[in-house]
Amino acid sequence: MDNQHTDLVVRNLKKSFGENKVLRGINFELHEGERVVVLGPSGSGKSTFLRCINWMEEPTSGEIFLDGVRIDAKNVRKMRRNIGMVFQHFNLISNMTVMENLILAPVKLRVMKKDAAMKRARELLRHIGLSEKENAYPASLSGGQKQRIAIIRAMMLSPEVLLFDEPTSALDPEAIGDVLSLIRELADRGMTIMIVTHEMSFAKEIATRIVFIDKGRIIEEGTPKEFFEHPKTERVKEFLNRVL
Numbered sequence: 598m599d600n601q602h603t604d605l606v607v608r609n610l611k612k613s614f615g616e617n618k619v620l621r622g623i624n625f626e627l628h629e630g631e632r633v634v635v636l637g638p639s640g641s642g643k644s645t646f647l648r649c650i651n652w653m654e655e656p657t658s659g660e661i662f663l664d665g666v667r668i669d670a671k672n673v674r675k676m677r678r679n680i681g682m683v684f685q686h687f688n689l690i691s692n693m694t695v696m697e698n699l700i701l702a703p704v705k706l707r708v709m710k711k712d713a714a715m716k717r718a719r720e721l722l723r724h725i726g727l728s729e730k731e732n733a734y735p736a737s738l739s740g741g742q743k744q745r746i747a748i749i750r751a752m753m754l755s756p757e758v759l760l761f762d763e764p765t766s767a768l769d770p771e772a773i774g775d776v777l778s779l780i781r782e783l784a785d786r787g788m789t790i791m792i793v794t795h796e797m798s799f800a801k802e803i804a805t806r807i808v809f810i811d812k813g814r815i816i817e818e819g820t821p822k823e824f825f826e827h828p829k830t831e832r833v834k835e836f837l838n839r840v841l
Contacts, residue, residue, distance in 0.1 A: 604629050604758055604789050605650065605680075610659035612645055612813075619645045621813035623659070627758065632790045634800040634821075637810035638836065643793045644685075646810065647760045650791070651682045663757070678706060681751030685763040687743040689735040695722070695746055696731040703753050714753065721749040725779060741772025745779055752783075759783065761792040797840055801825060809833050 605627040612620040619642045627633055635643050648654040650661060652673045661668045668676045689698050699718035703709040709717065722728045725745045735743055744764055751759055761780065765773040777799050784790055784803050794800055800807060800821065807824040809817040809832075817824070817833045825841075828834045 604664065606660075606662040607650065608660045608662075610646070610649060610661065611657045612642075612649055612654060613657045619813055620649065620656075623810075623813075623815055625808070625815065627789065627791060629757075629789055630787050630805075632784050632803050632805045633792070633808055634804040634806075635791060635793045635808050635810060636800065636836075641810045642813040643810050644762050647682070647762050647791065647793060651677060651680050651760060653682070674706070678708065678754045679757040681754065681756035681759045683744070683747050683751050683759065683761045683764050685766050687735070687740075687747045687767075689743055689747060689750075691735050694732050694734055695727075695738075698735070698746065699750050699753055702750070706754070708754055717753060718749075721752060722746075725749060739772060740768045741775045744768060744772070744776045748776070748779055748783075758789045758791065761790065761794070763793050763795065765794065765796060795840075797825075809836070811836075 607623055607625040610620055610623040611618070623646060635646065637643050645654060649656045652668060655670070663676055663679060666672070666676070690701070693701070696715065696718055699721070700711060700714035703714040704711050719728065719731065722731055727742060727746065730738065730742065730746070738746070748764070764780065765776050768776060773796070777796065780790070780792070781803060804821050806818060807821055808815055809824070811832055817828065817830050824833070825837065828837060
């Protein structure tokens with residue numbers, strides 16, 4: 598852990614659900630300012646990998662470090678402040694307004710006083726052009742609006758790392774464009790990002806590195822150019838033939 602710019606280190610991560618071994622020993626590092634896109638077939642363990650990093654799923658074995666500190670059951674709440682997560686299905690709380698959704702974590706974790714949290718929430722809502730929605734409930738929003746609000750909710754705590762789990766797969770084409778442009782903007786500002794996505798052209802454009810997971814293991818990684826133009830393994834060649 599001598600490199601102070603290493604944000605995240607994963608060592609021999611395994612996760613099983615009963616007899617089902619989903620992750621089978623993943624070693625991975627994410628450095629400050631990197632944008633890593635995680636690709637792989639359905640059921641390969643991509644989402645479980647992200648959920649273990651954020652400890653939404655407790656790893657069966659292995660270690661995860663953030664800035665040299667091992668994440669465990671005792672410090673997970675504190676560490677989660679630094680690892681924001683955006684989900685496929687938004688996960689906004691339906692009986693709370695947009696504003697209440699945005700300020701919940703910062704106020705509950707005592708990171709901000711309520712007034713300061715509301716001020717930051719309004720700034721972020723203005724930034725994404727949804728100021729008029731602060732008192733709306735999630736049910737009245739479109740999918741694209743919900744996902745953009747979910748992204749700024751993750752930004753409320755100013756995390757070091759943002760994890761995106763298929764953020765566009767529940768959206769219609771127009772909304773996909775809005776959400777991807779917001780993620781692109783975060784990337785351009787130097788945010789450290791990990792994203793599971795099926796959007797190949799977006800992966801090529803945004804990634805500094807592609808990681809390919811199959812059957813719970815990382816079997817290939819490289820720059821977008823290396824990965825898409827010169828895949829090293831037969832498994833990746835086969836995958837690219839199907840999706841491109």
